Amino acid sequence: MNRLWVWISLLIIGVVLIVALFPIVYRVVTTSLGLFPKPEERVQFDQRDPNRYRDIIERRTWSNLSRTLVVGAILGLIAGVLLTRTLVAPLRQLEQGAKAISRRQLDFRVPEKGSLEVRSVARSFNQMAAELERQESLRRNMLADVTHELRHPVHILQGSLQAILDNVYQLDMTEINRLLDQTQNLAALLDDLHELALAEAHELPLDCQDTDLRQLVSMTAEMYRSLAAMKSIEFQTELPPSRVICHVDASRIRQSLQNLINNALQYTPEGGEIRVAMTCSPETVAICVKDTGSGIAPDNLSRFFDRFYREDSSRNRQLLGTGLGLAIAQAIIQAHGGEIKVESAGVNRGSSFTIELPCEVLKPA
Numbered sequence: 001m002n003r004l005w006v007w008i009s010l011l012i013i014g015v016v017l018i019v020a021l022f023p024i025v026y027r028v029v030t031t032s033l034g035l036f037p038k039p040e041e042r043v044q045f046d047q048r049d050p051n052r053y054r055d056i057i058e059r060r061t062w063s064n065l066s067r068t069l070v071v072g073a074i075l076g077l078i079a080g081v082l083l084t085r086t087l088v089a090p091l092r093q094l095e096q097g098a099k100a101i102s103r104r105q106l107d108f109r110v111p112e113k114g115s116l117e118v119r120s121v122a123r124s125f126n127q128m129a130a131e132l133e134r135q136e137s138l139r140r141n142m143l144a145d146v147t148h149e150l151r152h153p154v155h156i157l158q159g160s161l162q163a164i165l166d167n168v169y170q171l172d173m174t175e176i177n178r179l180l181d182q183t184q185n186l187a188a189l190l191d192d193l194h195e196l197a198l199a200e201a202h203e204l205p206l207d208c209q210d211t212d213l214r215q216l217v218s219m220t221a222e223m224y225r226s227l228a229a230m231k232s233i234e235f236q237t238e239l240p241p242s243r244v245i246c247h248v249d250a251s252r253i254r255q256s257l258q259n260l261i262n263n264a265l266q267y268t269p270e271g272g273e274i275r276v277a278m279t280c281s282p283e284t285v286a287i288c289v290k291d292t293g294s295g296i297a298p299d300n301l302s303r304f305f306d307r308f309y310r311e312d313s314s315r316n317r318q319l320l321g322t323g324l325g326l327a328i329a330q331a332i333i334q335a336h337g338g339e340i341k342v343e344s345a346g347v348n349r350g351s352s353f354t355i356e357l358p359c360e361v362l363k364p365a
Contacts, residue, residue, distance in 0.1 A: 090114035090122060097125055106133035149189055153182040192324040199331030206249040206335060213244040213253070213359060214278065217287055220257050221276045224265065232270040238277035244285050246359035248336055253357075256332045256340075259325035260289040260353045267351075268293035284338075285359040290352040296344035305330045305342070333357070 093110045100108035106129060112122040160179055163169040198204040221237045228235035246253075257276075264274045272292040279286045305326050333340045338357040344350065 086114075090118040094122065094125060097129070101129060101132065104136075106136055146193065150186070153185045153189075156182050189324075192328060196324055196328050196331060199328065199335055202335070204252075204331065204335050206252060208247050208249050208336075210245050211248050211250045211253070213246045213248070213285060213287075213357070214239050214242070216250055216254060217257065217276065217278055220254050221261070223258075224261050224274075227265060228274060231265065231268075233265070233268055234273040236273070236275045238275065240278055240280050244278070244280055244359055246285065246357055248357065252332045253336070253355075256329035256355065257287065257289070259329040260355070263326060263353070264289055264291040264293065264351075267291065280359070283358060285357055287355040287357075288352060289354075290350065292350040295347045295349040296342065296351050297347050298344075301342060301344065305340070329355075 090110075090113060097108050097110040109126050109129060110122045112119045112126070114122070157179060160169065160175065160182075164171050164175065169175050195204070218237065218239055221235070225235050261274070261276065268274055268291045274289070274291045277288045277290070279288070330340050333355055336357055338355060341354045341356070343352045343354070
């Protein structure tokens with residue numbers, strides 16, 4: 001019942017009823033108050049002076065009608081003002097909210113009250129404001145993270161070059177290699193930032209072709225088998241027996257899968273296990289990278305694909321990379337019309353990353 005059209009309909013019905021019942025109510029009220037002459041008085045008036053009787057009746061009728069209309073207009077005006085204030089108040093609050101958002105006061109929220117439609121608009125407004133506040137926070141954090149990540153190698157380069165100029169360091173091959181490593185870190189960070197910016201702007205170039213995803217996953221996984229063996233990590237693959245044809249950019253899908261396997265290798269200790277499995281349904285294919293590593297706290301699952309996010313910020317950035325790999329992987333999969341999910345039972349209980357893509361499974365002839 002608390003809908004805007006119901007309130008307006010009830011208002012219209014009320015006005016119609018007042019107009020329809022007004023003559024009856026007016027007649028009953030005037031008769032009960034003695035505003036009309038009694039029948040015996042009416043007979044006397046008729047007998048003495050019919051014209052005078054008519055004049056008195058007309059004067060009383062118009063006088064009472066005018067009073068009734070004035071009173072009705074005042075009551076209608078009061079009711080209209082109250083009803084208008086009730087209906088317009090939430091809209092004014094929305095207007096104040098829009099002005100607050102335009103002034104970058106992203107923490108402003110409007111109360112969710114009024115009719116069902118108005119509450120729905122207020123709820124949508126608050127959700128929009130919350131998302132804008134979250135995006136603004138991500139933007140600020142990213143700016144701070146980019147500055148931090150760029151400052152580290154730049155300071156090393158600056159300090160090393162200054163030391164060479166001051167003859168503190170000798171410009172030998174060892175020092176040149178160290179400087180080259182820092183420039184490569186800078187180049188990798190800038191490339192990742194550029195790639196992520198293109199992906200989030202939906203401008204990431206994709207060279208999509210029909211690709212046997214089963215073969216792609218198998219070849220990618222084999223690249224990491226020796227690395228896992230060096231860390232005494234058991235590396236397993238579970239692939240379907242038939243081909244899985246997907247219209248994808250093979251290099252981009254390989255890049256996303258490599259980011260997930262790299263992440264699993266970084267967080268899985270010696271003696272752990274990593275399993276790369278592929279499962280198929282009639283319309284989709286899922287690639288799961290599951291490990292028995294350090295796991296993820298439940299509160300951090302929603303933030304795991306954020307840019308520069310590291311669950312343990314104290315870890316060495318040179319060992320963990322730029323912190324953009326998972327964000328890039330997610331952006332690539334979303335550009336293909338798929339999605340990527342993360343699950344974890346908790347800290348030190350492993351994690352599981354799953355890529356879901358729309359694909360066509362071909363059965364063997």
